[in-house]
Amino acid sequence: MRVKRYVVNALPEAVSMIRTDLGKDAVILDTKEIKVGGFMGMFRKKRMEVIAAIESDASKQVELPQRKPSPEVNAVVEQILQTAQRAGAAAAVMEPPSPPQPAPLVSEKRMEREQFIINEIRDLREYMVKLSRQQSDLHSLSEPLIALKERLQEQELESEWSDKLIEALQESEKNAGRVYDRLEVWNESKRILVEWLRPYSNAEINREARVVHFVGPTGVGKTTTIAKLAAEQTIKRGRNVGFITSDTYRIAAVDQLRTYANILNVPLEVVFSPMDLPKAYKALSERDLILMDTAGRNFRSELHVSEVISLLQSNEPNETVLVLSLTGKTTDMAIIAERFSKYGIQKVLFTKLDETTVYGAIMNLVLTHGLNPTHLASGQNVPDDIERFKAGKYVDLLLGDAEHE
Ligand SMILES: Nc1nc2c(ncn2[C@@H]2O[C@H](COP(=O)(O)OP(=O)(O)OP(=O)(O)O)[C@@H](O)[C@H]2O)c(=O)[nH]1
Ligand SMILES: [Mg+2]
Known part of the structure; x- marks a missing residue:
């Protein structure tokens, strides 16, 4: 890399010098105002120091093998230089020709203008480097x-x-x-x-767990999913299931689960606080499996997360499943996953697969947060619209058909 320092009255002056000395691929690394000359610290003149550089061919090959600017990038460079020159020329016309002591107001304005140009050049330079990198990446891909x-x-x-x-x-x-x-x-x-x-698939709700809690944001499908799983457990596996709900927050939430409880002939206990839990467990002591519903809240809030966690107490083997809807935004899901994984929650169940064609969130959450997906729910029908998570089937959805993409 060749680096050169210029001391000039204004930036445009340096731009044309840099272009002549270093060529049009040169970049400005730094600019700052300095004071030169004068007598005993007085009458010093303001000047601008500009540091510019050009990558030598050798260093280009070692450090940045794919960054040679394309013709499009060169066109942008050309445009920047012209803009800088035009702006500089305009500034020069408005200045009195080299006044011995420039009026402070004029010089302030001039500095503002110069700073503006510098910022523009910096932004454009960053943009060009990014563009150049993207282009060279794409050029190198089949x-x-x-x-x-x-x-x-x-x-x-x-x-x-x-x-x-x-x-x-x-x-x-x-x-x-x-x-x-x-x-x-x-x-x-x-x-x-x-x-x-592979390390995350084949996760299922722990067969040893006697109590399974379901937590997750509002409306993701916790209650519906509990009904689906309860039906599967009672009908297919012949297990005695019991329900607990702590969702007394939303009017009609208890009725919703009670309706499913009646259809499936499953007893339901309602808890208003952690103090009610022992009584509820006692009432369901004959049951093989207890599925516990909780209120959907804004779990971007840590307080709501700790509140719901305080309800998940059991002396029995238990497990907590985070329910997330695939219609949610990946970034929001990631924040929620992060909050819950702090409390050791490792299982996740995704719903509303039928309402989206964008599936990346599952992979992101699994690989970034180490969550194990247990099921995918894909519709409102109880009990049919749910199945165990299968990596192969999921990856087919994510990749789509080779011929049609
Ligand atoms: N399309 C589709 N809808 C679903 C799915 N799962 C649940 N739903 C629907 O989503 C809506 C909300 O479901 P709920 O089970 O009440 O959700 P919840 O998480 O219990 O909601 P709160 O308790 O209010 O937080 C209902 O209309 C469900 O029928 C799914 O997999 N696909
Ligand atoms: Mg609910």
Whole structure:
């Protein structure tokens, strides 16, 4: 890298010097106002120090193998330089020609203008570097890899994971000694993603747990899911199920669960505070499995999280499942997952699969927060619209059809 320092009256002056000395690919690294000359600390003149640099070909190859600006980037550079010059020229016209002591007001205005230009150049430079990097990344990817990257972006998979997948695919292509076609990219992606999910899949609600609590934001489908699971446990597994609800917060919430309790012939206990829990457990002591419903709250609030956690006490083997709807935003889900994982919650159940075609959130939450998905619910029908989470089936949804993406 060649670095050069210029001391000038105004930035535009430096821009044309830099262009002549270092060429049009040069970048401005720093600018600052300095004072030069004078006598015994007085009559010093304000000047601008500009540090510019150009990457030498050698360092370019070592540090940034793909960052050679494209013609489009060069066009942007050209535009910046012209804008800077025009703005500088305008400033120069408005200035009196080199006054011995410039009026403070004029000089302030001039500094403001210069600062504005500097900021603009900085922003544009950052934008150019980003653009250049994106372009060179895309240039170095094969068409099927670009298609995959776009698909995963649409699926809102965090770029951390899609980049890692692309890297793994490139590595696999290297080992195979050829570039994969679309179908091969899709098949290999499936293999890799299922492998990544392996430690977290096959999670089911602990069979040893006698009490299972369901927590989650408002309206995600906790109560409906409890009814679905209760039906499965009673009808398919012949277990004696009991319900507890602590959702006395919302009018009609108890009635909702009571309706399911009546249909399924399952006893229901209502608790208003942690103090009511022992009585409820005693009333359900004959039951093999107790499913506990809780009120949906805004669990972005830590207070609400600790409130609901305080209700989840049991001396029996127990487990807590976080219920999240796939119609929620990934970032909000991540915050909630983070809050609950602090309390050791490891299982998650996703609902409303039928209401979305964007599935990246599951992968993000599993890989980033280490949550184990137990089930996917995909509709309002009790008891049918729920099934165990299966990594292969999920990855098929995430990747979609190779030919149609
Ligand atoms: N499309 C679809 N709707 C669902 C699913 N699960 C639940 N619902 C619907 O979502 C709505 C809310 O369901 P609830 O079970 O009451 O949700 P909740 O989490 O208990 O709600 P609160 O107790 O108010 O926090 C109802 O209309 C359900 O029928 C699902 O998997 N897909
Ligand atoms: Mg509910």
